[in-house]
Amino acid sequence: MFIEPNFTGEKRGSIEVICGSMFSGKTEELIRRLKRVRIANQRVEIFKPAIDIRYHETEVVSHDANSIASTPVENSQTILLLAQDVDVVGIDEAQFFDAEIMHVCQTLAIKGIRVIVAGLDMDYTGKPFGPMPQLLAIADFITKLHAICVKCGSIASISYRKTSQNGQVLLGEKDVYEPRCWKCFRAD
Ligand SMILES: Nc1ncnc2c1ncn2[C@@H]1O[C@H](COP(=O)(O)OP(=O)(O)O)[C@@H](O)[C@H]1O
Ligand SMILES: Cc1cn([C@H]2C[C@H](O)[C@@H](COP(=O)(O)O)O2)c(=O)[nH]c1=O
Numbered sequence: 001m002f003i004e005p006n007f008t009g010e011k012r013g014s015i016e017v018i019c020g021s022m023f024s025g026k027t028e029e030l031i032r033r034l035k036r037v038r039i040a041n042q043r044v045e046i047f048k049p050a051i052d053i054r055y056h057e058t059e060v061v062s063h064d065a066n067s068i069a070s071t072p073v074e075n076s077q078t079i080l081l082l083a084q085d086v087d088v089v090g091i092d093e094a095q096f097f098d099a100e101i102m103h104v105c106q107t108l109a110i111k112g113i114r115v116i117v118a119g120l121d122m123d124y125t126g127k128p129f130g131p132m133p134q135l136l137a138i139a140d141f142i143t144k145l146h147a148i149c150v151k152c153g154s155i156a157s158i159s160y161r162k163t164s165q166n167g168q169v170l171l172g173e174k175d176v177y178e179p180r181c182w183k184c185f186r187a188d
């Protein structure tokens, strides 16, 4: 389990990245950390890319229906504009943001803000997804989570696309994706 920074005392900025396949628990872990921030009476703002309105327009929602209020933004620069007077910034679905998200996270951390980012590390082909490699490179703390392979029950690192549609961005749930281990991913 991730041991979070102390909630009291001098504020030092930091960047935490939570990554893994679909259904690995990234959003649940993000929500868990952010709810604890609220319990500690710290000020938090949560953002997600406007593209991701699968479950709810203004909430970050996990596959298990845990949720927390969030602000959908069109681009990463907007996060800088909206994240005023906060102790913590949470960002979900970071893979969909533009490349500038890396500098946005660095700027926030330099200002003393704790930044917690969740995102898919790989797309359905196994390629690194969007700005995630850069975010992982600058992270102070990385948590890699795994789902359970739906074929064999082993740990799953990759999100298998069940449809024949191409293109990196294709929103969906269990109708479109299932988590698989590498062996079962290669089997089809
Ligand atoms: N194959 C699976 N492996 C693990 N969890 C699964 C699987 N299928 C469904 N789930 C559910 O998904 C939840 C995680 O959802 P979520 O936090 O939204 O994941 P992520 O953001 O990584 O896609 C788990 O707690 C579990 O209830
Ligand atoms: C693998 C993969 C996923 N997506 C989409 C599908 C979902 O809408 C999100 C991931 O959500 P989660 O919170 O991690 O479950 O991303 C995509 O567009 N392209 C892909 O290759």
Ligand SMILES: [Zn+2]
Binding pocket: 149, 150, 151, 152, 153, 154, 180, 181, 182, 183, 184, 185
């Ligand atoms: Zn498997």
